[in-house]
Amino acid sequence: MQTIRVHASKEYDICIGSGLLQQAGALTAAVKAPCAVMLVSDSHVEPLYADRVAASYEAAGFTVHRFTFPAGEASKNMHTLVQLLEALGAAGLTRSDLLVALGGGVTGDLTGFAAAVYQRGVDFVQIPTTLLAAVDSSVGGKTAVDLACGKNMAGCFWQPCLVVCDPDVFATLSPDIFADGMAEVIKYGVILDEPFFEWLEHCDAHAGAESIVARCCRLKKQVVEQDERDTGLRALLNFGHTIGHAIEKCSDFTISHGSGVAIGMVAMTRAAEAAGCAPAGLCERIAALCVRHDLPTAVNMPVQALCAAARSDKKRSTGGITVVVPQQPGRAVTRKLALEELDAWIAAGCAAEDENR
Ligand SMILES: NC(=O)c1ccc[n+]([C@@H]2O[C@H](COP(=O)([O-])OP(=O)(O)OC[C@H]3O[C@@H](n4cnc5c(N)ncnc54)[C@H](O)[C@@H]3O)[C@@H](O)[C@H]2O)c1
Ligand SMILES: [Zn+2]
CATH class of the missing domain: 3.40.50.1970 (Rossmann fold)
Known part of the structure; x- marks a missing residue:
């Protein structure tokens, strides 16, 4: 134990x-x-x-x-x-x-x-x-x-x-519900823990479930201890969630939370790369990790609808919305975007997907 x-x-x-x-x-x-x-x-x-x-x-x-x-x-x-x-x-x-x-x-x-x-x-x-x-x-x-x-x-x-x-x-658990949890697991690797991210690139998640849970709980504990009431650092845990929530909402919740978060993490990273805030290749690596753990990386939805849904996110505050931008495996920062900027990021994150399909 x-x-x-x-x-x-x-x-x-x-x-x-x-x-x-x-x-x-x-x-x-x-x-x-x-x-x-x-x-x-x-x-x-x-x-x-x-x-x-x-x-x-x-x-x-x-x-x-x-x-x-x-x-x-x-x-x-x-x-x-x-x-x-x-x-x-x-x-x-x-x-x-x-x-x-x-x-x-x-x-x-x-x-x-x-x-x-x-x-x-x-x-x-x-x-x-x-x-x-x-x-x-x-x-x-x-x-x-x-x-x-x-x-x-x-x-x-x-x-x-x-x-x-x-x-x-x-x-x-059904494979889908297990995969949903893996989206949050991958999130921890991207934002906080590079060795964990690398381990996830070749591990057997089912066999390693106990170590995965322990590793993630240690990471979450550290964040919660510093920012229990979600006024700062804890926002990092929302990586992929602004677009993820918008996808869930636009699908009338037929797309699960984990799937939304996986697609959201990939889209945010693609947008960050396009804006010069993340190194080239990071999006591809995160997408490969999602695929490896049975998660989707793209969805066919009108960008406008996603933007409208993202604007109503609970995390929005006066004058903008705080998003999480990955910088390298294991490191991410928060950044406040004006609503027009958010639209541009969502368009950059999701539009490129259309080209890739
Ligand atoms: N409080 C927080 O910090 C926080 C963080 C993330 C998510 N959430 C919330 O968590 C919820 C999603 O959690 P979830 O994905 O666990 O959903 P859930 O509780 O609905 O469980 C998913 C499904 O799995 C079934 N299930 C649960 N354990 C099982 C098992 N061992 N074997 C077979 N079936 C099992 C459930 O009956 C359900 O049908 C959302 O409401 C979300 O808002 C809260
Ligand atoms: Zn979540």
Whole structure:
């Protein structure tokens, strides 16, 4: 087992290792006296793993209640949040009890938000079961639900008291969902870690899942410790996301987040090369890495629609939008672009794609 300590507004461990699902109760008991637990999972994950996790909590002295919601992003909304909060009340959970999020990013974001607001804040544990949740959403304390006006529009910062990741659970992920997580993994290599980037160019991601999760969690932890509330450095983690979110939106969310991010990273790097901000050849290298890990690198969408969608990004602030520009493998900087400049970058990033097709 590898343990990574996060020093944020709350201190907590990320425990990563094969077989840890069965030890979740014992690991939790080391940081929290046995209490009532609401085990939250979605309709895909619950039948696969909830019994095992519930048994481990019961063996460690906890009393386990369950809340299961229909799998999918469509459930990450206020309606499910209220259902979960009412279920906590109905089960009689108090301020000193615990929520456990067993699932992907949807489960983690929803459960974290419920934990933050139930009785003004209770503890919660993250047990990520997708690669994306393990390397990204379970660490750092961002919680949210979607509103009709956009994704993650209501939420808050609320750190877990423990993260338990058992990479064995990735065995039941569909190849598409595993690849989605790899987009975030590649992102870490590009923006923060050149040796990792190079390793990804020849590794077997499935066999190396445990080291991948540990490496990414260490990188994210370093960023979160310096900028927990996302006012500076943490923006680097949005590499590829401005265009990625626009692609997701323009596809009516039929293109997944990971696919959008992969295409967005390639497009941003191509635009950066065209603007003389990134060395020639970097875009090709990132695209090859995406292809190697089963991710798309291009999409056929009108540039104008992408520009309009990108302008409505949540990361926009007065007078412009901050984008992430890669400089070499392992190094990136943020740069504020005026909205007209953003349009030009998107056009440069995506137009060249048409020529290549
Ligand atoms: N809080 C953050 O910092 C942060 C960061 C990145 C993404 N997110 C959020 O995360 C969400 C995406 O996360 P996701 O891709 O994990 O989505 P998800 O939770 O919907 O999981 C994807 C699918 O995989 C299934 N699944 C999960 N684990 C499984 C397993 N082990 N075996 C078989 N099936 C399994 C789920 O039921 C679901 O159908 C988005 O809502 C996004 O906004 C949050
Ligand atoms: Zn992402």
